[in-house]
Structures are given as structure tokens and as C-alpha cells.
Amino acid sequence: MKIHPSFYASVLMVASISSATAASMPAKAAICASCHGAEGNSTISEYPSLAGQRALYLKRQLQAFRAAATNDHQNGRQDPVMSAMAATLSDAEINELSEYYARQEPSAASAVNKVNREGKKLFLGGDLSRDIAACAACHGADGKGMAAAGFPAIAGQHQDYLSAQLQAFRSGKRKDDYQGMMQDTCSKLTDDDIQALAQYMAQLPHK
Numbered sequence: 001m002k003i004h005p006s007f008y009a010s011v012l013m014v015a016s017i018s019s020a021t022a023a024s025m026p027a028k029a030a031i032c033a034s035c036h037g038a039e040g041n042s043t044i045s046e047y048p049s050l051a052g053q054r055a056l057y058l059k060r061q062l063q064a065f066r067a068a069a070t071n072d073h074q075n076g077r078q079d080p081v082m083s084a085m086a087a088t089l090s091d092a093e094i095n096e097l098s099e100y101y102a103r104q105e106p107s108a109a110s111a112v113n114k115v116n117r118e119g120k121k122l123f124l125g126g127d128l129s130r131d132i133a134a135c136a137a138c139h140g141a142d143g144k145g146m147a148a149a150g151f152p153a154i155a156g157q158h159q160d161y162l163s164a165q166l167q168a169f170r171s172g173k174r175k176d177d178y179q180g181m182m183q184d185t186c187s188k189l190t191d192d193d194i195q196a197l198a199q200y201m202a203q204l205p206h207k
Contacts, residue, residue: 026096031085041107045160051104052206056150058098062086064176066094077176109156109205119200122193132188135197138181143204150178156206163198170194 032050036042040051050058065086067076076083089097124141126134139145143155154162168174169186177183189197
């Protein structure tokens with residue numbers, strides 16, 4: 001996996017976490033901060049923000065990363081960095097980290113000059129002619145997900161991260177989705193669809 005150059009600078013950032021923040025953080029959240037930010041607000045486009053994310057979704061992802069590490073990446077969610085980190089987590093630590101990041105406040109969204117209309121159309125209404133379901137059906141019209149179902153909030157995530165995940169579902173590289181719903185939907189998306197959706201979702205306010 002290619003490590004973004006900003007990763008190394010962000011490692012140094014961990015040492016500057018305020019004492020108040022450090023006191024409220026689970027012990028193993030310090031290493032998470034290297035990529036995901038001190039309070040779960042990532043500043044690196046390849047890595048998702050965790051602040052305010054649905055706790056059930058976070059829990060399932062950590063479990064999926066851990067599962068991949070214990071079965072030679074045949075099942076679960078495959079990522080060499082995350083699987084290695086999740087492999088050391090107990091069930092209690094996974095719960096603690098998930099609840100911690102779910103409680104954090106997402107950073108303010110950047111101002112949007114022009115909404116991607118094609119992305120908005122696909123997100124809210126899908127495309128019946130291609131049997132593409134609306135993203136909003138599971139992620140909500142506001143992109144903030146559904147807590148009870150464990151569907152994640154995607155509003156305001158980095159465009160690069162969102163695009164990479166849609167491509168991973170389309171290719172079958174990522175297959176930890178519920179009943180294959182994301183793989184099925186993404187298999188029908190073109191490259192242009194993915195870029196339009198990623199841009200629109202990144203533009204959605206997440207506060």
C-alpha cells in the first residue's frame with residue numbers, strides 16, 4: 001500500500017495532542033491519529049475522517065480488518081496497514097474506539113462553489129435505466145447514514161477516499177458490504193459516475 005508523504009508528518013502531530021484531548025482518548029487511539037487526525041478529523045485525502053461516524057459501522061469495519069489479518073486476507077476487509085493494527089485489538093478495545101470516534105465533532109465543511117449535478121442526481125435518485133439504486137436509500141438524503149442499520153455517514157468525506165472505495169467495491173477488492181449491496185451497485189457505475197458521486201458526497205455538509 002502506498003503511504004502518503006503526509007503520513008510521516010502526521011505521526012509527529014500525535015505528540016502535540018493537547019492534554020485534555022489525550023485524557024479523553026482511548027489508549028490505542030493515539031496511533032489512529034497518525035492518519036485519521038487527533039479527534040478523528042483526517043487532513044489526508046486518502047484516509048477517512050472518523051469523527052461523528054456511526055459507531056456500529058466503525059465497529060464492523062474494525063472487526064472486518066481484524067478478520068482479514070487472521071485468515072491471510074481471504075475474508076473481511078483487506079488493507080495491510082489497517083489489518084495489522086486491528087489484529088491487536090480486543091473486542092472491548094474495538095467497542096471503545098468505535099464509541100469514542102462516534103462522539104467526536106466533525107470539522108466544519110468547506111464552502112461549495114458549484115454542486116456536482118450529475119453526482120447529486122445519482123445519489124438522490126439512482127438510475128432506473130441501469131438498475132442503479134439511489135445512494136440516499138441507505139446513506140440518507142443528507143449523507144449522514146443510518147445508525148440502526150450501521151450504514152455509514154459519507155457526507156464530507158475526502159473525495160479521493162470516496163472514489164477509491166467505490167472503485168474497490170466495483171472491482172471486488174472490497175467485499176465487506178452487507179449482502180453485497182455496494183458491490184452490486186458499484187459494478188454498474190462508470191468512471192465518470194464514480195467521480196461525480198465522490199465529488200458530490202464530499203461536498204455534502206457533515207455538521
